[in-house]
Amino acid sequence: MPTGVALRDVREQLFAAAERVLLRDGPSALTSRAVTTEAGVAKGVLHKHFADFDSFLAELVRDRAARIAHLEAALRDSAGTGSVAGHLADALTDLFGPVELSIVGLLTFRDGLRARLRQTWPTGIPVLTEAAAAFASYLAAERDRGRLAPGADVDTLALTLVGTGHLLFSGRDGTPPEAAAVRGYVSSVLGGVVRDA
Structure with a gap:
C-alpha cells in the first residue's frame, strides 16, 4: 500500500x-x-x-461486547410494553448474529486471548457475559413492573436464556432458527414467571 x-x-x-x-x-x-x-x-x-495481534483481538472483543449496551438500552426501553418473551426472543436473535457467534468461537479457540480478557471479565465469556447482564437488567425491570412473579430469579433466567440461545443459534451455517422456535424456547425458559398476556 x-x-x-x-x-x-x-x-x-x-x-x-x-x-x-x-x-x-x-x-x-x-x-x-x-x-x-x-x-x-x-x-x-x-x-x-496496537501493541501486538493479541492486543488487537482483545480490543476487537471489547468493542463488540460494548455494543451489547445498545441491546440492553433497547430492552430496558421496552420494559412494560409488548410481550416479555417477544422482546427476549428478538434480543436473542440480535445477539446471536454470525459475527457474535464467531467471536465466541474465537474466544474458545485462543487461550491467550481469554487470559488477556480476564482483567475485564474475570469469569464467563465476553459477549455472553454482557448479554446475560443485559437480560437480567431487563427482567428485573419487568419484575419491578409486576410483569414477572415477585420471586423470579432474574440472574438465573438470564443465564439460562443466553445459554439456550447460544446452543440454539450455533452451528447453523448462517441460517438462524425460525422466529417461532426462538420464542418457544424463551417461553419455556420463562415458564410460569411471566404475568403478561
Whole structure:
C-alpha cells in the first residue's frame, strides 16, 4: 500500500476486516497478515495502532461486547410494553448474529486471548457475559413492573436464556432458527414467571 495515504477510522476498518476473515475462514485463519490483507493496508498499520495481534483481538472483543449496551438500552426501553418473551426472543436473535457467534468461537479457540480478557471479565465469556447482564437488567425491570412473579430469579433466567440461545443459534451455517422456535424456547425458559398476556 502506498505510504502517505490517509486511512479513515483505521481501527474500525481493521475490526471489520477481522470479522470478515473470521466469518469466511474461521478462527484458525485469523492472523495479522490475513487481517491487513483483507483490510487492504500494510501489515505495519495494525502494529502502529496496537501493541501486538493479541492486543488487537482483545480490543476487537471489547468493542463488540460494548455494543451489547445498545441491546440492553433497547430492552430496558421496552420494559412494560409488548410481550416479555417477544422482546427476549428478538434480543436473542440480535445477539446471536454470525459475527457474535464467531467471536465466541474465537474466544474458545485462543487461550491467550481469554487470559488477556480476564482483567475485564474475570469469569464467563465476553459477549455472553454482557448479554446475560443485559437480560437480567431487563427482567428485573419487568419484575419491578409486576410483569414477572415477585420471586423470579432474574440472574438465573438470564443465564439460562443466553445459554439456550447460544446452543440454539450455533452451528447453523448462517441460517438462524425460525422466529417461532426462538420464542418457544424463551417461553419455556420463562415458564410460569411471566404475568403478561
